[in-house]
Amino acid sequence: PNIKETTPTLGNVKAGFETIKAGFVYVGPIGDYGWTHAHDQGRKIVDNKYNWLNTVYLESVPEAEASSAIENLINQGCNVIFTTSFGFMDATLEAAKQHPDIIFFHCSGYERYKNMGTYFAEFYQLYYLNGLMAGALTKTGKAGYVAAYLIPEVVRHINAFALGFRETAKARGFDDPKVYVLEIGAWYNPDKAREFARVLIERYDCDALAFTEDSPAVIQYCQELFESKGKLVYAFAHYSPMLSYGRNVTLSGQLVHWEVIYEDILVKIHNGTYNTTNLENVDYWWMLGEGAVELGADFGVPINPIFEDDLKNVMVEDKLTGETVSAYELVMRRLNAMNKTEPEFEPFTGPIYANNGTLMVQEGVKLGHDELWTMQWFVQGVEMAKAAGIPIWVIGAIAGVVIVVVVVYFAMVKRKK
DSSP states (O other), X not given: OOOOOOXXXXXXXXXXOSSEEEEEEOSSOTTSSSHHHHHHHHHHHHHTTXXXXXXXXXXXXXXXXXXXXXXXXXXXXOSEEEEOSGGGHHHHHHHHHHOTTSEEEEESOOOOBTTEEEEOBOOHHHHHHHHHHHHHHOSSSEEEEEESOOSHHHHHHHHHHHHHHHHHHHHTTOSSOEEEEXXXXXXXXXHHHHHHHHHHHHTTOOOEEEEEOSSSHHHHHHHHHHHHHOOOOEEEEEESOOGGGOTTTEEEEEEEOHHHHHHHHHXXXXXXXXXXXXXXXXXXXXXXXXXXXXXXXXXXXXXXXXGXXXXXXXXXXXXXXXXXXXXXXXXXXXHHHHSSSSOSOOSSBSOEEBTXXXXXXXXXXXXXXXXXXXXXXXXXXXXXXXXXXXXXXXXXXXXXXXXXXXXXXXXXXXXXX
């Protein structure tokens, strides 16, 4: 599924934009330290690199106000517009049709036009690797996922995390490892993210948490839990480096280099490769092999050093070779195999079953871009959790007491007879 951008034919190349004023429309605040923060870091890196480029941005733009935000940037003189949320897609397409002399790029969507391309830095490879680590170190066989929205992108990431988690957890003897999911209903809601982290830990006995929410709230909660009670719940950085928010709990994470994609697009606009008539088939789907994403709790730190020995001491089977290797070695093998423009390993390779037991991917079949992009089913082991109710451990304890009472009762009845 490692589909790269489609380069227009040379016959369509025109004189490039001598100078570019690029406007960015952000759905969240640049200080969210997640999605929007990462986009803004990429913008600044590219802006500082080229003297023919000037950039501006609008932050915290509600999806309903995307059209007016785009018009605002055009009125400021922008000749290139980047819109950075799936919900901005329709407004971007409409603006592209109304402004044929402006170049538009929309992040995470699928609608394109002659002057509108699409782009995305994809994380599922990293979530799979994070899952391998979590499954290697879990003591409960239960992990949690705090999800913003259950759109295909997030479902894909949950599934990739679950595939990795179940692979190593089952190799260690857990019969049916689980990944419990709670949906926030917002991209940025630190308070709710913290609360759902608490629920997954206390009610579902999860000792590893991944998330899609644009703040370090989940990691901060896990760090506070470690400091106050000595309880270790592993967590994973999301979009931006988050090791500093949880040095004792952040195991690894998914980091993005939006500047890699932004630079490629803007340079091609500047030199004329991309113009206002040839973007209809330009779709970036960049991952490890293109350098758009990085495994790590921080840049250059693929695994928190304090956990490296723990991973090296856990032995699991490499299902591809049948060898027994350390979990650390397995993660590095998979990372190296996927860190290529033509990956040698694909996490979504069958057989893969849905959580209702249906075989969704036949043995040996690899899911492609379209199947992954539209994914709306959970793999085996993924379950929706409940934000309210009686904790699972309490239910288990009650069930245990009931069983004991029943056994004692029948023993007494039998004795009386």
